[in-house]
Amino acid sequence: MERIAHLQSVGGILSVLAKISRRPRYAFLVLQLVAEIADDQGHSGPFVRRGNTVVLLRDWLCSQLLPLSEQNVRRAALRARVAESLADRLTGDPQLDAITLDAAVEEHVRSAGRTNVSRAISDLVRAELVSRHYAGFATNHCNRGGGRNAVYVVPYAVRCLLGRAGQCSNQVTEMGLKAATPIRTDRSAVLQGELFGARTSSNGQP
Template sequence: MTTTTTDLGSIVARLAAASSRPRYAFMVLGLIAEAARPDGQAGPWIRVAGQGAGQGSGQGDDERHPLRDWLARQLVPLAARDRRRAGLRAKVAARLGSDDPARVDAALAEEALSVGKANVSRAVSDLVRAGLVRRHYEGRVTDHANRGGRRLAVYAVEPSVLNAIRSRPTLV
């Protein structure tokens, strides 16, 4: 892209050229930008208020989640009314051999999270291809460009993109 300025329109145009699901990728980009530190990097961990804690509560109630898990959990409500969810519920109940709603709901939530993480990974690959985000991995063994070895994803939003997104009070 030859333009020197980055605005939401140019971000959407770059996503439309690089992604088969540009709206979903844009939502993922917005969430990454929300979670990003001032340097534009998000991850490998996101601090989330605990179940009983409200905003601004003590740090003791906070939980840490891997960035990709946090992103997938944020996007799970999008699929809650999906017509495929009913079919997935039936498959999960058949696999479990139980119609117990609590067990089926727990297994369904686990399956939705797994699918959501895969979708987030594909969207981030589109963001990387569009030149909006850089990705690397950090973790227990050593920081590395490739995943594995208990390394977790870190996404870095390009400074001009982060500025364009954060300069808006609300996203489109």
């Protein structure tokens, strides 16, 4: 965490990301969203509950960032490319073809979104602005991450700079943020039953 020890402002975070990420502004948006739903220990995920719905954190991040891909010109160009790739599956019926194209475009956008979020998180981890571990059942799976889902942790000092630490006692000085331990409260654990329930409903990957 040496890199963040001398950060003094949000501008410092952007400066760090500009050196590490090809899309620093996008990575910063992801950081803000992760910090927004973090608990008092800075943990976000592996699932996000919204009302009666539980979704994987990465899928929630994708849904929050979808407006960035909804510009009319870009979406029209994407739709044209998808229509060309699906030419052999189109029936000539405008209504049926519209349903097919809408579903294909939506899937393409969400797939690209998941990839973009994963890259942004990797940039944030390299910048030491976020750490990452996995939660869930350990399963006999060829993929070491199989059956588990990512949890992202935003350091206390970073949450202070973002204004997301509810009880921030740190003071910004010429030397940057002094190290401090946040006041912590009990964190509700995700029940194991919810791990399987959300995984089944979201069909997401770690």
